Amino acid sequence: MPSIPSYKMDQETKYELLHSMLFIRLVEEKIAEKYSENQMRCPVHLSIGQEAIASGVCAHLSPNDKLISAHRSHAHYLAAGGDLKAMLCELYGKIDGCAKGKGGSMHLIDLEAGLISAVPIVGSSIAIGTGVAWSNRIQKLDGIVAIFLGDGATEEGVFSESLDFAALHDLKVLFVCENNHYSVYTHISERQHSKRSICDIARAHGITSFSAEGNEVVEVYDLTKEALSFMNDNACPVLVEFSTFRWREHCGPNWDDDLGYRKDGELKNWMDKCSIKSLRDNLGISDTRYLNLVNELNEMILDAFKHAESSQFPNESELVSDVYA
Amino acid sequence: MPSIPSYKMDQETKYELLHSMLFIRLVEEKIAEKYSENQMRCPVHLSIGQEAIASGVCAHLSPNDKLISAHRSHAHYLAAGGDLKAMLCELYGKIDGCAKGKGGSMHLIDLEAGLISAVPIVGSSIAIGTGVAWSNRIQKLDGIVAIFLGDGATEEGVFSESLDFAALHDLKVLFVCENNHYSVYTHISERQHSKRSICDIARAHGITSFSAEGNEVVEVYDLTKEALSFMNDNACPVLVEFSTFRWREHCGPNWDDDLGYRKDGELKNWMDKCSIKSLRDNLGISDTRYLNLVNELNEMILDAFKHAESSQFPNESELVSDVYA
Amino acid sequence: MSRIINFNEAILEATEEILTNHSNSIIVGLGVPDPKGIFGTTLGLTEKYGSNRVYDMPTAENAMTGIAIGAAINGLRPIMTHQRVEFSLLGIEQLINQAAKWHYMTGGKSRVPLVIRLIVGRGWGQGPQHSQFLEPIFAHVPGLKVLCPSSAYEAKGLLWSAFNDDNPVIFFEHRWLHSTKSIVPETPYSLPIGKCNIVEEGTDFTLVSYSYGLTECRKIAKILKSFDIHPEIVDIRSLRPIDHQTIIESVKKTGRLLCIDNGWSHMNIAAEIISNVVTETFKSLKSPPQRIGIADVPIPSTRSLANLVYPSLKDIAHKIETIMERKIFPDQFSFPENQDVPDQSFTGPF
Amino acid sequence: MSRIINFNEAILEATEEILTNHSNSIIVGLGVPDPKGIFGTTLGLTEKYGSNRVYDMPTAENAMTGIAIGAAINGLRPIMTHQRVEFSLLGIEQLINQAAKWHYMTGGKSRVPLVIRLIVGRGWGQGPQHSQFLEPIFAHVPGLKVLCPSSAYEAKGLLWSAFNDDNPVIFFEHRWLHSTKSIVPETPYSLPIGKCNIVEEGTDFTLVSYSYGLTECRKIAKILKSFDIHPEIVDIRSLRPIDHQTIIESVKKTGRLLCIDNGWSHMNIAAEIISNVVTETFKSLKSPPQRIGIADVPIPSTRSLANLVYPSLKDIAHKIETIMERKIFPDQFSFPENQDVPDQSFTGPF
């Protein structure tokens, strides 16, 4: 297990990470705010509270690298450099959406940013991402594939099957498990035995694995760096597991702590560990500079929303196009 | 890991184990011999060479216990005390078959012997057996469920999913992995990473696991005993893995070492480790006594074959009966 | 005693009665004990019946289906729920290869009394992987039974029938029916499996559908009344076995047939119905039978396209003119258009 | 140049040509590099093309299907094989939810050029879990294409078409066809997807089938000749898309229709064909169309029952009399009976 040199990162990288996380946060908060206008008519799964993982991991992805995500994909899309306007158009069901409005929030794609796709059947993207890495290898293409998956997704058999195949063929897959301790309303302790360990499962299949605190973006960044250099040195897959927490409801724009499915204080504890706040404190950015950044980002975001709102719906002919290539 | 007190077993138990293994061997050899008569018209998967696991494990099953098997189930059926005549009738497709001839060799069942069923879709029986153990628990019924599975079956996602559930609900499941190093013609090294470990996979899911030499019936017997007492003391599932080897072709009655898919000498090495021969040597049974036993068993077996050959095929009305209960 | 309740309340009520009256019944499904209780159909069950009867589950649909089968062959009678039919595809090997054949392939020695509730979605941008109707996939397979309630009354009665049945029964619930109301008896009752229900007697043509399709049938029938046209509306209710006889009798009377399918327009339930009617009572047909289903495309998320996927009342009206072989609706007749919500109170998110 | 070769040799030949001509093609499947080479269809490929093109796989059909999809969207063109259609059910979520919708749900940005070869079995006691015909399950789903070659010639040409297609294509092979022979060109060729093939022109009735069904069609047509009856035999070849037009044209000519389905008799391909013919060309029909499929039961292992599952030539003859509306075959006419092997040289074990 590599040692994690904490907080030795240069200021510039830190600032970029802050920027990335804040951007995601502000986009998602705006989605939450505007969802009740009933114009984004599709299920949305917000990542508010979990931004550090997307930002810390994607900071390492280079142009040849690819990533794949699942139902909770906004953060991955944005951290990888996906086009905000195309994403919002997709949520609004417009023709300028990254999938022409045919997919909705659960099917984001931005091939230029390396995002192969996002699909909401839990676990299925793990195999598909593994296949992309396999074909990289067969075709001798450079680049790794980062597969983002939740703690719930590790319960699907396809997770173990994909680990096996990635290990067997020495595929350059970075399995990124965002363990937010919940699958919908169910705590991990009600779904998995207390002695179960996602990292150990990877190891038992022959895959080296590491874990870290997912709300410390510098830890995420450093661990990912180590993981990737381990991968490159050894030409093998690696699994990283980050613990984190989703602030809002599983699906939809609202807070839902009142439903009582989480322990008292659990949310507050995690909100206290807000990755954005702690990095901001660590960076010692002044309030003015921070607010300027917020305003600047919000302006761009509002602009993108306006674009999405005023864009066109796909016309009738789109119904039957793209069924077959 | 419990210590395995080797060969301290009393002579009587040893004799019973020898009897059980020999019985299976002789039945299977007779099937192999008579298969070319083209009257057993269904795929058959013989266990010749692997008898020690069936005999050593099943020796511990009491009337409340149950077992479930897959495509290679003859040995489990017989070791559990299944009715030989009903099994042979099934292979011959006769109405007196344990499944009225509707299932064939790959669908043996003997509820009185505790054999819930055998089904040839690799891995699927693992979940079904786990469900039986779950319903035992919910209904507060006594007894454990032994699930026999191959090394290939551990590659199916359903294996990991079932481990998870058995661990989560503390189910009394004995997962018995017969690792014969092959799935059809493919050696385990071409299917699983060299660092993959079935026992470790179980542990990573929260399940205690043990392994032993599967061609030493006394080891199998003793380890199973330890595993079951561990299960009963801790009210939890256990996995045991036994290494072994199939002598004949994957499916069918023949030898097939000439096909060259196995390393030179591999078969011979394993045949030298014949569990029947070594227990017979250990017991020091005289040739006469041994031959008497063989003859006695063969007589019974021949009788059962005669029964199967002369039994009736199901009549036409059976085609549509049993579709719905 | 009867009263008017919602479809989802009817499911909940049947489930409670089952849990009360049958100690070997258990409920299992991802989200069953949730605060949202599977669209309100399992609310409060854990509190009332305890965690030994009511179970959440890991996202492991394949093993969980096999586990439910194992539980069923060993004395329990589980009701398993998937919030979307799509999730059940992960466990379909267990349903098609194992459950459907279990009784047969054990020579009748063992049985699988198992109910699988599959919810099919529609609207609010659910998109390609959360709004399919895959009934034909299940209804094709002997050994399974497949039920599709179209009202709260049907829902309660058929859930009871499914539970009482000793075979694996697939129970399809259309999400948009959950908030519909009908008169439902307060006490347990069951409805026959494999019997169509004649929802409305009529003489002019036979209108066959199931599940949510019945809602559309009722709407168009109401409009047709003002044109003095009276369809006989047949609710198939059970897609396996199908009660072909009732449909044939109806067609013998009316001579005309339109099937509204909830799913894709090819290889569907409607094809089975029409094919059978034609073979059995060709001579009674005054005009070629017609079917209508959803567009033969993956279901898009955006409402501008999704609303085009489903047959509108206008599309249905057009088909009716075809089978009636005459113009019925004036050109300017305005039909209500398709919406992406069951009613205006619905605001997502799923 | 053409010569007569076996169906399995035709598959192998097409596969070799594909591997030779397309460097982005790969072959993967459980048993592909085996000494038996998937019933002879992949023999020698590893030796010729190396282990970077030809792959065995773990028994992990779910992930492997997703992995093949991933490989396909990233530049490869995989051909994946399952030795029994039943095994593919473990990966059907990937086919129905992912592959079939991939192009659509990515707004046309990405595509899945993937061939899945599914072998369907029959005979020698394969039993309930190794001899199903599940074509309708795949053919129901838009986004997939489904091909069913009926001869060595079709097998080679359609495998090439499947490979050349940029969509996921399911390619069904009937085990009993593997040993059948026909004239096959030595060089690569492809056949149109979505076009029926008129195998034999005729006037008296239209006989529609696919895959192994064509073997039965030819047998009965031969017998019918001695009674001076000449069916037009149509090989559907592609179950999705279906070329309804050719069938309709044929029925317009003959006025009579019999469909022989390889699978269960309900919710099947035949229902789709008949339903469509009736809707489109009702007036041309002289008698009600008929269909025949296998018994609506799990398929038993014992030959005494399995032989009853499949329609015999006598059963087919009976249906022909029904659609022809007259007696054709003398009472004492002796039809060959169903066997549990394709030919006498077949002695198992699978």
Ligand SMILES: Cc1ncc(C[n+]2csc(CCOP(=O)(O)OP(=O)(O)O)c2C)c(N)n1
């Ligand atoms: C196969 C499947 N089963 C169930 C669902 C319903 N579902 C949607 S998201 C989700 C939670 C998955 O949990 P996790 O992987 O931890 O992701 P998180 O939502 O916590 O980010 C579930 C169960 C689904 N989409 N697919």
Ligand SMILES: Cc1ncc(C[n+]2csc(CCOP(=O)(O)OP(=O)(O)O)c2C)c(N)n1
């Ligand atoms: C789901 C599935 N995939 C593939 C097969 C084909 N098959 C039959 S037996 C077998 C070998 C499985 O290997 P293992 O579990 O090690 O059992 P063994 O034959 O060695 O006893 C395979 C792959 C199958 N029956 N089911």
Ligand SMILES: [Mg+2]
């Ligand atoms: Mg989670």
Ligand SMILES: [Mg+2]
């Ligand atoms: Mg093995």
